[in-house]
Amino acid sequence: MGRLKQKGKAGAAKTYITRSSAVKKLQCSLADFRRLCILKGIFPREPRHKKRANKGSTAPTSFYYAKDIAYLAHEPVLNKLREHKAFAKKISRALGRGEWSTAKNLEDNKPVYRLDHIIKERYPSFIDAVRDIDDALCMIHLFASLPSNPRVSPALIENCVRLTAEWQLYVMHTRSLRNVFLSIKGVYYQAEIMDQNVTWLVPYQFPQNIPSDVDVRVMLTFLELYQTLLGFVFFKLYTDAGLVYPPPLDSGRDESGAGVGAFNLRPVNPAATGGPTSDTPKVSSKEVRQTIKSITAESSSVPPNDVDIDRTDSFHDAAEEEFVPQASKSDLDVPSSLPTLLSLSSLPKLSSTNIFAPYTFWLSRESSRSIFEFLIRSFGGRIGWPVSSGGGSPFTEDDEAITHVIIDRPTAKGDTAQEQERRRRRKYVQPQWVVDCINAGKILLEDLYAQGKTLPPHLSPFGERDGAYDPTIGLANVENSLIEVDDAELSEDSQEVEDVEMGSELEGDVKSMAALAVATADDPEALRAAELAAEAAGVDFGTFEKEVQKKQKQQKHKGDAVVNGGGEEDMNKILMSKRKRQLYERMKYGEKKRAAEHAKLEEKRTKIEKDRRRKARAS
């Protein structure tokens, strides 16, 4: 006989630990425990048997892995938090006694924790970190747009703004933006970094206040972690791209509201700066020809001379912006001549990442500069903006090179001669055009998006779930059904006429004959015979055909009903085990729900289309 097993010494009772006992074990406050969990990425677990895990109690508690808590107990940050507690006591005592110099001394030696080791632990390899920066980017962008308050210091917000600018610069520099989606919540961007899709959401530029039911402490703890994580990720990304991190900030330009433009990217090796000017012809020669061709095909209104100037101009600019690594060939001893991300990115890119390269945009003052500057520049275009949107615009509104104007106003009457001239030369498009072009990977026709026009719907580039309703391909079905509906209406009308003409007996004849034809199913012989009979009875071929079609449709519906109805298929689930049956029922439930959703959307669409047609017919 083996040793007696004692209760609570093995299994779930040992594996799991409740939150309160974890806090007790770590000897810290609940707030500190939360902070640690956030920083270390430890989350509660759901034991399979709650009762066993909680020593017989079924009270609602959250459980953690006991090993996770043991891991937390060895965390240096925990020690720092304890030190901070002692520090807080000391400083409050010093302040209470009015010992200012002691307080200052203490404040200078305040314990500060670093998160470097946590970053390394949570993301052992760089790719892990890149995979997980979505939330971090969202948070950084959110805080960059928040006003400062006593809880959220201006320095913090400034740092967030800096990080967002660095990220945007990197994305623009590497041309890694893939998809953009203007949603009601904000703008979704998706970039491809190291073959990972990074998606982030940026709120529209409005001042927001933190609602009262949001715990700012939690958000700030997350932000602490995210700032460190992004710092390290950006450092790695920048150095891999051969750039200096952090990019130096031009404070003069920053104060004029240049935004992203206030930072200037600088290559790691200063010798490389001499390179780009000599490289320009190499880059452009082939592409210039190609794009000229496309431009001439596209529009004849723009004088070709202008375009040429414009083109070279834009390419010059592009080349300046990119620190093309050819320069490093001049000194081979430099280790950066190895194939880095930079050299890979300089390989001939997909044409879709350069779609705006031939164009120069002017952003009118009501469109958000932060969005469109980022979009246009990450797809190779040049963009200028009025002073009211911030400083640092590379050109003014009367620049000859401008090809497109992004404008979000209704059309106004009473243009001056100069404006009319401009309108002739430039294309005025609404902002959605830019986003739709990016998502389509090509330049779309501007006419649909012209100023003041009703825009075509803006669809998500991320796609829907498989089998969901697709508004683009759904058209064919809807068309068919619409035609059917129309036909039905028409045939009803015509039948009424026929009734008047021929009387009821003939009608009945036709119907019976058609029924006969359909009843004999797909047999062509029988159909032929029925046709002949109909002809003999003096029914013209058109009505007969329609009748047959109608009958066929009815039969099909009946068949569907037979297949679906009755629930005979479901009878087999009587013999399934309980678990399998539940799974099956869940799946069926989901399927049914999705189908219902799909059907509802389709139905709405047909209704809308029908209304539209009716209106068109009426007018």
Place this chain on the structure above:
Amino acid sequence: MAVTGLGKVRNKRKQEEVEEVEKGPFAGVVDLEMHSEDEAEDEDREGDDASDDGDVDEFPEIDAASDSDEESDEEEEEEEEEEEEEEDDADDLDEEDTLDENSDADSDLHIFPKSKKVVSNITGQTKVVYPEIEPDYDSDSSTEDDPNRVGNIPMHWYDDLPHLGYNINGKRVLRPAKGDELDRFLQTVEDPNSWTTAFDKNTQMDKPLSAEELDIIRRLQAGENPDAEYDPYEPTIEWFTGKGKEEVMPLSSAPEPKRRWLPSKWEKQKIMKIVRAIRQGRIVGSKPSAADKKQQFYAIWNEPPSNQPPPLPAPKPKLPTNSESYNPPEEYLPTEEERKQWENTDPEDRERDYLPHNYSALRLVPAYDQFIKQRFNRQLDLYLAPRIQRVKLNVDPNSLLPKLPSPNSLRPFPNYKSLQFMHTKARVRCLSISPDGAWVASGDESGVISLWEVNVGREVKRWNLGSKVGAIEWCPRLDACFLVAGTEERLHFFIPPNISPAMLTTTQSILAPATLPPTTQSSIKWISTSGAAEDGPILTIELPSASGLSRQLTWHRKGDYLASVSSSETQGSVWMHQISRRHSQAPFKKIKGAVQMVLFHPTKPHFFVATQRYVRLYNLAEQKLLKTLMPGIKWISSMDVHPSGDHIIVGGYDRKLCWFDLELSEKPYKVLRYHSRAIRSLHFHPTYPLFASSSDDGSIQIFHARVYSDLMTDPLIVPLKILRGHDVQEGLGVLQIKWVNKQPWLVSAGADGSVSMWCS
């Protein structure tokens, strides 16, 4: 208060005067030595006084030549006059002067006598001179002015009294008349100077404050010295320093100590100690705090990662779909009722956390008010929500269904209702089908038993028993033909009409033999009526009283034994009746639980008894318990044995159906739950591989049940058809079902009073 303040001022004044007087001779003594400079200084001081009035002069550089005439030009006229007067009679202060003074004081309403500044002829210093007081009758000019002569006593002594004190004659000084609050208020409104009046305790009246007093108040408010003439910035008078004033002789003759010019040895040692500590690194200078705060980034991923697998990344939020667009296709926009429904659901229950909305232009899109809240919720998910790794099943749900032969290949089975027989009065509890499969007898709760044909549904006979019919069972004998019906405490035997005479005679001989077998000891009476009575039962068995409705009857296959179950909970609910011996006995002396149903084994001398929870199998020959089956049903409602005798099915009120393989185990081989209400009846087809179950949900489920003779193959159960056609009344659906012998037809009795015939 003001008055006491005044008093103080007056005192101070006097003190000053005394000091002045005392100072005078001393200054004069010192003056004797130094003439010119002192003069100049004096003039400076006067110049200062003058400059207080307005003009600012350079402070020290005033010509020594400047005399008092010059300064008097700058002063006001009054003072000028006074000055002149002073200069006139500076030597002696006579009466006229004092008179003048008095008149001056009267005109100015001065309480205290006006002082004068006079340059003494003796010392050449200025001094303040007060007028002499003439000790005659009129000398005190304030006699008339001050009516209160009570003296300087604490006035609160008289707070409660009508008078203020006593005058010099010992008469009471009465309190001056005081108006009420309204008067006082009116007075303050009317009198423009009321805000500069104060209450004088001595006179118990409001007195206007003089300009000096107001000035004193102003000074006190400003935190200045209340004395207007006090100059805090008087130039110091150098007595010992300066040219010509040096001390010639040293005060001490001690030699100067060494420490005055040698550096300290101990200080040096202390400093060296610190220097050494700094060199050895024991003392470290404070770090620059600004650099400390700044996070430094470096290539953290340059070292190879550890072998440990990375923690699982958090699941990413779902990507936005078309409906989240600022300009979605029109069909995504919610209708009015969808919007209302969305708004009425709780935020946690909503399928989507937003309502699709259409904006015609990007500039019109407002800020999303839930943005921060949603980010916060995401963070809560990240650190508070337990995560479970789920395997995502990407299978067709239909592939989960068990592979069963198609019902079409398992024909024949009943699938439509061919005819319906109605009991108009009450619900039909029971039915039975004759062994040859031609007749159906159905009994209802009003006591009517109808006999009708299976094929056409024509009723041929009707018996009315008058009390509820609980069970009907046709005798399985083929040479005889009769049926037995159980009612309250009685079992009635009936011979159907239109049977062959040979059969009739055998039946009559069985039920009512000419020679009765010897009677046995039993509490149960067998009563035979004469065979002639066609309308009544030919034989009646009277069960013991209070045994209740006989719920179930079952025949042994040979048709000699009949077992009946009564609804009473007492021990004597099960009876075994032997027709040939006309004898009844209770097989169980004692049985646990209420018996629900009993059955004879189709081949062996075994007997199944279903109590509320268990099914027991007894061997009747050996009289012992063979097996207890545990179906795990809370309350068994029905049971049936497969014709082979190796399998039984048990149904319960808790909707479960259990299939037992008697060879296999005491636990069910399969438990099925498919009815939505309690199972009421089960029946195996005697020849076809079919069985059916009926339930209170009004449906009948037909199964194909093939049992293999080899022990290795599991029985095959295939659901074939759900028959619906009975209405549910008062929670009761189909109460009994029976298969027709030799045909795949089913007859069902429902609580709606109908008996249906289901054909293939």
